[in-house]
Each structure stands twice: as C-alpha cells, then as structure tokens.
Amino acid sequence: MSRQIIVAENAGFCFGVKRAVDMTVEYNNKNNTRVYTLGPLIHNQDVVKSLEEQGVFPIKGEELSKLQPGDTIIIRSHGVTPEIIERLKQTGAKVVDATCPYVSSIQRKARKYYEEGYQIVIVGDPDHPEVIGINGWCNNTALVTKDGSELNNLHEKVCVLSQTTEKISNFEKTLDRVSRLAGDVVSFNTICSATSERQSSADEVSRIVDLMIVIGGKHSSNTKKLYEICSENCSNTLLIENAKELTDDVIIDSRLKRIGVTAGASTPDWVIEEVINKLKSDNK
Ligand code: SF4
Missing domain, CATH: 3.40.1010.20 (4-hydroxy-3-methylbut-2-enyl diphosphate reductase, catalytic domain)
Structure with missing residues (x-):
C-alpha cells in the first residue's frame, strides 16, 4: 500500500511552550536540586508524566509551603502576577521564569x-x-x-x-x-501569531487528504479548535491524544492514500512522531 503522510507546518509546540519545556529539562539535567513547576507545565498528560519520571513535579499555589531553600520552582509560559513571584522568592527556592517573552x-x-x-x-x-x-x-x-x-x-x-x-x-x-x-x-494587538499560523496550515492540509488526524488533549481549547477547522474540510477527521488511540482499522485501511497530521500547542514532537511511525507501520 502506498500512502502519503502530510504533516501540517507549525504542528505542535509553539515557541513559548517549547522554550518552557526545554528550560525545565535542561535545568533539571544540570542541577542537583528538587525541581517543581507551578502547576502542570503544559496541558499534556504525556509530557507531565515524562517530566515526573525525570523528577520534575507540579506543585499547586496553595502548596508553596512545601518549597525549601535549595529547591527550584519554574514559572510556566503563561506567566504569573508579581505577588506570586514575590511569594515564590520568599520560600528561599530558586525561581526560574519560563514566562513566554x-x-x-x-x-x-x-x-x-x-x-x-x-x-x-x-x-x-x-x-x-x-x-x-x-x-x-x-x-x-x-x-x-x-x-x-x-x-x-x-x-x-x-x-x-x-x-x-x-x-x-x-x-x-x-x-x-x-x-x-x-x-x-x-x-496593542497582542494576539500571538503561533495560533493562527497553526490553524491556517491545518486548514490547508485538511482540504487535500482522505483522513485528517489532530493530535492533542481532548480538553485543550486550541486542539478542539483545530479539530473543528479540519472537520469542516474533511469529514474523516480524528482527534487523538497519542499513538495508542490510533486503531488498527485506520492503520490498515488501504483506501486512505493521503493522511494529514496536525497537533495542538501542547503536543510534543515525540508524540507526533509516534503517530507518524504507527501510520507508516503498515505502509508496505
Ligand atoms: S504567546 Fe503563547 S501561543 Fe504564543 S508563543 Fe508564547 S506561549 Fe506560545
């Protein structure tokens, strides 16, 4: 079966989310301290779980008393108020600010x-x-x-x-x-172009494929929006969180000659690659 897989441009992490995840991983690898994120770093369970396996745990705003001098606390890409920054500093923990620029x-x-x-x-x-x-x-x-x-x-x-x-x-x-x-x-029109660019490339790809796959959290608003846009162009659009949700009937369906893939802002490249590899797994 010959099958073409078209990945939309700008699928997945935007600049600010990628920067926050990279900063967290890099900081954790280089420093021998306990590292926390103030809330889940991004809205993606796979990423949060993977960070936990590396020893980085989310902490809630009401749990700041758990922080000890010597710990590290990471501020997410969404940013926080100056009062929260002050409260974090008062715990004695090192504050790493990953607020999107x-x-x-x-x-x-x-x-x-x-x-x-x-x-x-x-x-x-x-x-x-x-x-x-x-x-x-x-x-x-x-x-x-x-x-x-x-x-x-x-x-x-x-x-x-x-x-x-x-x-x-x-x-x-x-x-x-x-x-x-x-x-x-x-x-000041401070709307970020990452969202509209991701949406317009998903719109383009979903017009020319037999199946469109949107990867992302089912509760993520930007993923749901991508799903809506793609469904308008391609009635055969699927929303999945990861490769495990891709069923065999999709993988072996020989009528699906062209498959499009896009992903929400909190979907890491490795989750997108797993989906692509699974789609290619019966592409003989
Ligand atoms: S403003 Fe938000 S959407 Fe835009 S790059 Fe930063 S984190 Fe991503």
Missing part, C-alpha cells in the same frame, strides 16, 4: 500604562492563568472582557491589551467600543 511583553505594557494613569482593558478569559497573571501587573485593576459589549463608564485614558490566544474579531469589537467611550485610547 510575548506574555512578558504584555505584562510590561500593563504595568507601564497603569503607572501612567491608564485604565487597562484586557480582551480575554478572566479565568485563564495568562490573563490573571497580566492583571497582576496593573494591580488587579484591569477590566477583562470578551468583546467589549458590556463595557460602560470607562476612564478618560484607556489601554487595550489582548490575551495571546484571543480572536482578532473580539479585539476589534472591544477597541471599537472603547474608542467610543474613552478620549485617550492606546491599544
């Missing part, structure tokens, strides 16, 4: 414009760790909105920022509303 840049903007007297508006999900972290950099005074529709009575000076994974249409709607309500508006 794109997120750090938003945090700096939030602080700068807050200090200059601007009211900060963040377009995003108020419960998302990245948004909670950014809000901390303006003293937790930000208004967090989905699309600006509920905003009223804003200050005269407003600075609009965005969660990195937000939709551009929500940012634009918010900016439009804020511009009508405030006199001095500064805005």
Whole structure:
C-alpha cells in the first residue's frame, strides 16, 4: 500500500511552550536540586508524566509551603502576577521564569500604562492563568472582557491589551467600543501569531487528504479548535491524544492514500512522531 503522510507546518509546540519545556529539562539535567513547576507545565498528560519520571513535579499555589531553600520552582509560559513571584522568592527556592517573552511583553505594557494613569482593558478569559497573571501587573485593576459589549463608564485614558490566544474579531469589537467611550485610547494587538499560523496550515492540509488526524488533549481549547477547522474540510477527521488511540482499522485501511497530521500547542514532537511511525507501520 502506498500512502502519503502530510504533516501540517507549525504542528505542535509553539515557541513559548517549547522554550518552557526545554528550560525545565535542561535545568533539571544540570542541577542537583528538587525541581517543581507551578502547576502542570503544559496541558499534556504525556509530557507531565515524562517530566515526573525525570523528577520534575507540579506543585499547586496553595502548596508553596512545601518549597525549601535549595529547591527550584519554574514559572510556566503563561506567566504569573508579581505577588506570586514575590511569594515564590520568599520560600528561599530558586525561581526560574519560563514566562513566554510575548506574555512578558504584555505584562510590561500593563504595568507601564497603569503607572501612567491608564485604565487597562484586557480582551480575554478572566479565568485563564495568562490573563490573571497580566492583571497582576496593573494591580488587579484591569477590566477583562470578551468583546467589549458590556463595557460602560470607562476612564478618560484607556489601554487595550489582548490575551495571546484571543480572536482578532473580539479585539476589534472591544477597541471599537472603547474608542467610543474613552478620549485617550492606546491599544496593542497582542494576539500571538503561533495560533493562527497553526490553524491556517491545518486548514490547508485538511482540504487535500482522505483522513485528517489532530493530535492533542481532548480538553485543550486550541486542539478542539483545530479539530473543528479540519472537520469542516474533511469529514474523516480524528482527534487523538497519542499513538495508542490510533486503531488498527485506520492503520490498515488501504483506501486512505493521503493522511494529514496536525497537533495542538501542547503536543510534543515525540508524540507526533509516534503517530507518524504507527501510520507508516503498515505502509508496505
Ligand atoms: S501561543 Fe504564543 S504567546 Fe503563547 S506561549 Fe506560545 S508563543 Fe508564547
């Protein structure tokens, strides 16, 4: 059976997640300390388990008293508030900051414009760790909105920022509303292109294949979005977490001449490679 496997560009880890995982592994290999991550480093069970096997364990915010001087604590790519950084330092543990540089840049903007007297508006999900972290950099005074529709009575000076994974249409709607309500508006489209690039390459590949496979966590919002996009183009789209979920009927189906593969932002290369190898295993 001859079969073509097309892997979408930008599948899997984005720059910020890869950087956080690499920093953690490298730090753990070079240092003989106990290493913890503040919460699971990424939303992928395989990766968290693999890190645990290497001796890196997630710790919850309410468990910080477990940290001892000499331990190491890693801040995830989502970033945290300055108060959390201070609390981590007070434990005596070494703090390694793996906040994605794109997120750090938003945090700096939030602080700068807050200090200059601007009211900060963040377009995003108020419960998302990245948004909670950014809000901390303006003293937790930000208004967090989905699309600006509920905003009223804003200050005269407003600075609009965005969660990195937000939709551009929500940012634009918010900016439009804020511009009508405030006199001095500064805005930064801080949406990260990693998400849209991953989505557009998955969109392209899923149009030309007999089967599209999306690899990622079933609860990961960016993976679910990839699945939706691919399903619109290819009715034969599967969402799997890893190669173990790939069934034999798919592997041996000779009608599947072209198979596309993409993966969510928290899926490491080795999980993608295992899926590709399994697809090739009966490709004789
Ligand atoms: S999606 Fe963008 S901002 Fe978020 S971690 Fe990845 S590279 Fe950084």
